[in-house]
Amino acid sequence: MDFYRNFPRWLRSFLEYLEHERDASPKTIEAYEGDLVDFYRILKSQRLVLNGTHDDLKAFRKYLQVLAEQAGSGGRRMKASSIGRKLAAVRSFVKFLTKQGIFQFNSARLLHTPKAEKRLPNVVSERTMAEVLSGTGAPHPPSVVAGPPLPAGRGGKVQVGHELDDLRNHAVIELLYSSGLRRSELCSIDFSALDLTAATVRVMGKGAKQRVVPIGAKAVEALKEYIAVRGSRAGMPDPQAVFLLKNGARLTPRMVHAIVKKAFENAEDVPRAHPHMLRHTAATHLLDHGADLRAVKDILGHESLRTTQRYTHLTVDRLKTAYDKAHPRSGR
Numbered sequence: 001m002d003f004y005r006n007f008p009r010w011l012r013s014f015l016e017y018l019e020h021e022r023d024a025s026p027k028t029i030e031a032y033e034g035d036l037v038d039f040y041r042i043l044k045s046q047r048l049v050l051n052g053t054h055d056d057l058k059a060f061r062k063y064l065q066v067l068a069e070q071a072g073s074g075g076r077r078m079k080a081s082s083i084g085r086k087l088a089a090v091r092s093f094v095k096f097l098t099k100q101g102i103f104q105f106n107s108a109r110l111l112h113t114p115k116a117e118k119r120l121p122n123v124v125s126e127r128t129m130a131e132v133l134s135g136t137g138a139p140h141p142p143s144v145v146a147g148p149p150l151p152a153g154r155g156g157k158v159q160v161g162h163e164l165d166d167l168r169n170h171a172v173i174e175l176l177y178s179s180g181l182r183r184s185e186l187c188s189i190d191f192s193a194l195d196l197t198a199a200t201v202r203v204m205g206k207g208a209k210q211r212v213v214p215i216g217a218k219a220v221e222a223l224k225e226y227i228a229v230r231g232s233r234a235g236m237p238d239p240q241a242v243f244l245l246k247n248g249a250r251l252t253p254r255m256v257h258a259i260v261k262k263a264f265e266n267a268e269d270v271p272r273a274h275p276h277m278l279r280h281t282a283a284t285h286l287l288d289h290g291a292d293l294r295a296v297k298d299i300l301g302h303e304s305l306r307t308t309q310r311y312t313h314l315t316v317d318r319l320k321t322a323y324d325k326a327h328p329r330s331g332r
Contacts, residue, residue, distance in 0.1 A: 003049040007040050014096050025208060035089035042066050050094075052103025060090070060111055068114075080114040087113060122274075124281045126288075128267050133173060133218070135263070167229050168243060169259045171222040172251075175201075176260070176275060178219035180282035180300050182206075183256040183275040190240040196220050205301035213299055283311045 015033055018024040024032075043049065046066065048059040067083045087108075094108040124132075175186060185203040193202040199215045215223070227242070236248035243251035256275050264273035279300065286296050297308040 001051060003051070004044065010097060010102065011036055011040075011093075013100075014093050017096060025206070031085075032089045032092070035086045036093055038086065039063065039090050039093075050103070052097065053105050054107050056094075056105075056107040057110055060108055063090075064111070064114075084113045087111060122270075122272070122277045122280060123284045124264075124267070124270055124277060126285060128264075128269055129177060129281065129285075132263050132267060133170070133177070164226075164229055165246070167222070167226040168251075169263065171219070171226040172243065172256060172259050173263050173278070174219040174222040175215065176256075176278040177282050178216035179213045180279045180286075181213065182279060183253045186256060186275075187243065187251050187253055189242045191242055192240065194223070194242055196223060203301075207303070209301065211298065211301050213301075280311070283308070284315060287311055287315045 011033070014036075015029055018029050018032060042063055043059060046059075046062055048062060050056045050059060064083065064087070067078055067086060070078050091108045091111070094103065094106050097103045098106040172186065175181060176183070179201065181201075181203060182205070185205060188204060189201060195201070196215075199217070199220050200212050201215055202210060202212050204210055223242075230244070236244065238244070238248070238250040241250040245251055245255060253275075260275045260278065261273050264270045267273070270277070283296055283300055286299070287293070293308055293312065294305065296311070297305050300308060302308050
C-alpha cells in the first residue's frame with residue numbers, strides 16, 4: 001500500500017462521500033479538506049505513513065505531538081479545541097477508509113481527544129453597546145468620490161461618499177446585535193427574506209437550516225434608513241442583496257469583520273472586537289432581561305439547548321459580580 005500516492009484519491013472519495021451521502025455543507029467539506037491536507041503534510045514531514053493496522057497509533061500520536069507544538073494565531077500554541085477539531089476530521093477519514101475495506105483496523109478511534117479549555121464568550125456591556133450604536137448612527141458629511149454616482153435616495157438627491165457607508169455600517173451593527181446573526185447569515189440576506197413590517201428576517205443557518213428571526217425596532221429603523229438612501233438596485237452585480245459593498249457587490253464576511261472592528265476601536269472594555277461577539281452579546285442580554293432559554297436557542301439557531309446554556313452561566317457570573325460590587329453585605 002503506497003500511502004502517499006493513494007492519499008489524494010482517498011481524500012477525493014471521502015469528500016464526495018461527505019457531500020453526497022452525509023449531505024455535508026460546502027463549508028464543512030472545505031474545513032475537512034484543509035485539516036486532512038495538513039494531516040498529510042505533517043505525516044510526510046515526519047516520514048510517517050498509515051498502513052491501516054494497529055501500528056498506525058504511533059503515527060497518530062506523533063501527529064498530535066506536532067500539532068501541540070505548533071504555533072497558532074498570535075504565536076501561541078494551538079488550542080486544544082483546534083486540535084480536537086482536526087482530530088475529528090482525521091477520525092472520520094480513517095473510519096471511512098476502514099469501512100471501504102482499504103484499512104483493516106481503525107486505530108484512530110483509540111486516540112483521546114484533548115480536553116478543551118473552558119472559555120466564557122466575550123460579551124459587550126449594555127452601556128458600551130449603547131455608546132457604540134449612538135456613534136455609528138451619525139453619518140459623516142457627504143464627500144465626492146471617483147467613479148459613477150450612487151443611486152438616488154431620499155428627496156431625489158444623489159448620495160455619495162461616507163453617508164451611505166455609515167448608514168450601512170450602523171444597520172449591520174444594529175442587526176447583528178438585535179438578532180444574534182452570524183456574519184455569514186447577515187451577508188446572505190436578500191430583500192425577499194426581509195420583512196420590515198413584521199420585523200423579521202429569514203436566514204439560512206448551519207446545516208442549510210432556515211429560521212425566521214425577530215428584528216428589534218432600532219434595527220428596523222436603521223435598515224429603513226439605509227435602504228432608503230441606498231436607492232434603486234437596478235444594474236448592480238447582486239440586485240437581491242440587502243447589504244452591498246461600494247462596487248455594488250454583496251457584502252462579504254471579511255468586510256463585516258472590518259465594520260465591527262472599526263465600530264469598537266475606541267471601546268476600552270472590548271479588547272478584541274469581532275462579529276461573533278455581538279451574537280454572544282445578544283444572547284446574554286436577552287437572558288439578562290428574562291428571555292426564555294428555548295426562545296434564545298431558536299433565535300440563535302442552535303441545534304442543542306446545551307449550546308445555549310453556556311450563556312446562562314455567563315449571566316449568573318455577571319449577576320454575582322454586580323452583587324459583590326454593589327451590595328453592602330456582600331463582604332467584598
